[in-house]
Amino acid sequence: MKPVPEDAPEALRALVGQPVTQIDTPAAVVDLDLMERNLALMASWCRVHDLRWRPHAKMHKCAALARQQIAAGAVGVCVQKVSEAAALAAQGVRDIFITNEVVAPAKLAHVASLARILQGLGGRLAIAVDSAEGVAGLAGAMGRQENSIDVFVEIDVGQGRCGVPPGPAAWELTRRVLAQPALRFAGLQAYQGQAQHLRSASERSAAITRAAQAVRIARAEIEDQGVPVELVTGAGTGSFPLEVATGLWGEIQPGSFLFMDADYARNEPLPGTPRFRQALYIRSQVISRGPGHAVCDAGHKAHAIDSGLPDVLLTPGQSPLRYANGGDEHGVLRCVEPDGQLPAVGDTVWLIPGHCDPTVNLYDWLIGVRGGPNHGVVEKLLRVDTRGCMT
């Protein structure tokens, strides 16, 4: 059952030092100049706002990038799955928050073990809870060691997914956490995921106003019992200046800002948001030409389409192109303008994925380039350490 390490040759699709024009296709290419610019923008925004910043590593899935974010000032990272936390911890990430519910006993045993290991290394593990079953299971797995895992009570701030309602249920669950010696009540997890993709700034603002009201209610329920809520954490790339403006959130969790995607590009910018730029591309090649269309070798096995189809990057000398779904393995390209010129068989076409997180999840390696998509050079290969981490 030992797996054959067959992805080693896959890494040979791009060698450090090769020109970008020699990267085999399709490939996920990160423009390191733009990525580092995005990172610096976020770091300085958080410094200016005196804010804890814990980027969501479910987006980039790379331990090397998590470490780079922490070196730039992030307090740690978020993940969604226990297996993601384990993979990042194995690669030197020491402060990890699982912003999700975990209830399976086998997973909770893994959480408890990881929490102790990280604590022993001077780091920490945190986790969200939203049910009595979750608290009891976590406490059972942790055993008697005091305060050895940070627990955030997740409240539903309007998404209608996970989280307890912000009223009395928030206190009821907090009380259960406080009753368990092994668990340390660390505050509230309050993330409005749907708000990230509302197109107009005013819609996003209204959604975060409602989320803030939920946070105020939950906080009052808990603090009225004499228990301080030391931290409210949440917020994503599409909304974080709104959460911060309320003064309620003390830590933000944006992930996508580092790479960006076509979906975020369709959002009306919020006043006061740094202008993050697209840094993740799919390099693809035209493999077929038909009457009125060209076909590239990147279908939805090469980029996620849950948030819509990719945009085609307009490069010098190319006519504007529109991407149509050609199935798992193909993209169908047509000219936007009637007098546009289709690319020829063999030509390169750069795609901007609809959604960054699940696109990254399709690749074992991201290819980091310096000097842009047309004249750059491969600088490093980034292993996607939590690719496929489901559990």
Place this chain on the structure above:
Amino acid sequence: MKPVPEDAPEALRALVGQPVTQIDTPAAVVDLDLMERNLALMASWCRVHDLRWRPHAKMHKCAALARQQIAAGAVGVCVQKVSEAAALAAQGVRDIFITNEVVAPAKLAHVASLARILQGLGGRLAIAVDSAEGVAGLAGAMGRQENSIDVFVEIDVGQGRCGVPPGPAAWELTRRVLAQPALRFAGLQAYQGQAQHLRSASERSAAITRAAQAVRIARAEIEDQGVPVELVTGAGTGSFPLEVATGLWGEIQPGSFLFMDADYARNEPLPGTPRFRQALYIRSQVISRGPGHAVCDAGHKAHAIDSGLPDVLLTPGQSPLRYANGGDEHGVLRCVEPDGQLPAVGDTVWLIPGHCDPTVNLYDWLIGVRGGPNHGVVEKLLRVDTRGCMT
């Protein structure tokens, strides 16, 4: 740059001999009884129709299943990518057809090398072409060795993606193939992918009638020049009895029949089609409960949604549930009936993926179980050998 074989522990999510109820979630589970029934149905259908049968391995992506299909009577398998062909060949699959266009010189060098190796082992490699550039590139990569790769001229039978038009262009490209000593003209690739997912049997029938007309035109163009078309190959799970009924196709390429999916289940059955049954499931767990909904741990990182959301398997004692998109990591479950009962935190929910091929691509291992989703036992782990094979 050597990758750490971190997916070994992932395999431990299910151990051979464990009950299905202990498989960690989310997981891709194959009901081996139903899969083998589907395989036997297809094998006997092809025997009865005296038909060559070359299943598309882009669906299951497992060398073990490719070998099992060949043992059951398939002449070989199809793939879409050079890297898939290499990964399957490495695991003992000897007769492979790349049903797609390849034009990059580095890839064509790989194709040529693989063709020679397989020929030396008594096997063979075939590939599709639809452009003069593709033929010239392939011939250049193959060098002087005679007839060492089978080449199928792909014609567009109505999908509007790859393939030359069936008229004079089909002969023009065939002529180019014939002019290259290293290439053996093996026939026509004629696949109508869009037809597979037309819901009504009559729509699919009309699409395949048009595809057959394209095949007749292309064949006449070529045979009028004195060159026999020895084989027409194509057809998928949704349409293959229609292609076979025309008498034009001598080889069929269905892949999905082995596992099936929610999208194929929505098709009106064709008269004369074997009744394939759903054999691939995602095992998920409820991790959160809200007012009127439950949340499971399988979002679109755990199943592909390009062909729609998954169906929820109705299991004894559970009320019918509807799945709504909850993002990458969550599914939101609601009762179909007003008096239905939602599953509790910790309960198992089985999903039927919308589309099998890209769902399999999200997993390193498929978990093969015997005895059904509720009382079965893990019999074997199937490594997804071509998972992530993009190039």
